Amino acid sequence: MSTSAEISPELVKTLREQTKVGVMECKKALAEAGGDLEKAVEILRKKGAATATKKASRTAREGIVASYIHLGGKVGVLVEVNCETDFVAKNEGFREFVKDITLQIAAGSPQCVTRDEVPEALLAKEREILMDQLKADPKNAKKPAEILEKIVAGRMDKFYSTACLLEQAFVKNPDQTIKDLLTSKIAEIGENIVIRRFVRFQVGEEVG
Numbered sequence: 001m002s003t004s005a006e007i008s009p010e011l012v013k014t015l016r017e018q019t020k021v022g023v024m025e026c027k028k029a030l031a032e033a034g035g036d037l038e039k040a041v042e043i044l045r046k047k048g049a050a051t052a053t054k055k056a057s058r059t060a061r062e063g064i065v066a067s068y069i070h071l072g073g074k075v076g077v078l079v080e081v082n083c084e085t086d087f088v089a090k091n092e093g094f095r096e097f098v099k100d101i102t103l104q105i106a107a108g109s110p111q112c113v114t115r116d117e118v119p120e121a122l123l124a125k126e127r128e129i130l131m132d133q134l135k136a137d138p139k140n141a142k143k144p145a146e147i148l149e150k151i152v153a154g155r156m157d158k159f160y161s162t163a164c165l166l167e168q169a170f171v172k173n174p175d176q177t178i179k180d181l182l183t184s185k186i187a188e189i190g191e192n193i194v195i196r197r198f199v200r201f202q203v204g205e206e207v208g
Helices: 009-019 021-031 037-055 094-109 118-137 143-164 178-189
Strands: 062-070 073-085 174-176 194-202
Touching: 009 021, 009 037, 009 062, 021 037, 062 094, 094 178, 094 194, 118 143, 174 178, 174 194
Parallel strands: none
Antiparallel strands: 062 073, 073 194
């Protein structure tokens, strides 16, 4: 495989641009991958997920509240994103991440941050709609109820991918979810980051 001499500064730079991880971590990943860029990306992503998991238990009480106004004042977003220190709250990378989250909320119109926050009444209504759709299809006439329930459970994932911010595809990179983006940012910055809450306003929408 490739030797350390073949791990050029250009390769390290390319890996940094793709992963937003520090120079030393990029060098270590490239060495571990034998100079293979794709393998190095995979290594860093796995390490990033592990790092994010470890940091998730740490308290995040600093951060910022950010706003975004879209479509000439037709859509407005307020979001609170927390980190561990005031130093990171002022970090350009952190603030850019928060800006991306406001754009995501404006464009994606999520209803909550995570699955756990979806109201049970809304879940029950969605399951009922999906079940009625299945029963209306003649192909499902002879399928037992437990099979239909399993189909509904599978289709609920699509609902969550729309309703929950962390499960939405990132508007700037549809191959990445907001949870993936959050995990990579935690690995990059080195602190726990929590998207705490948000509110989205749109002119003319009904007030629930």
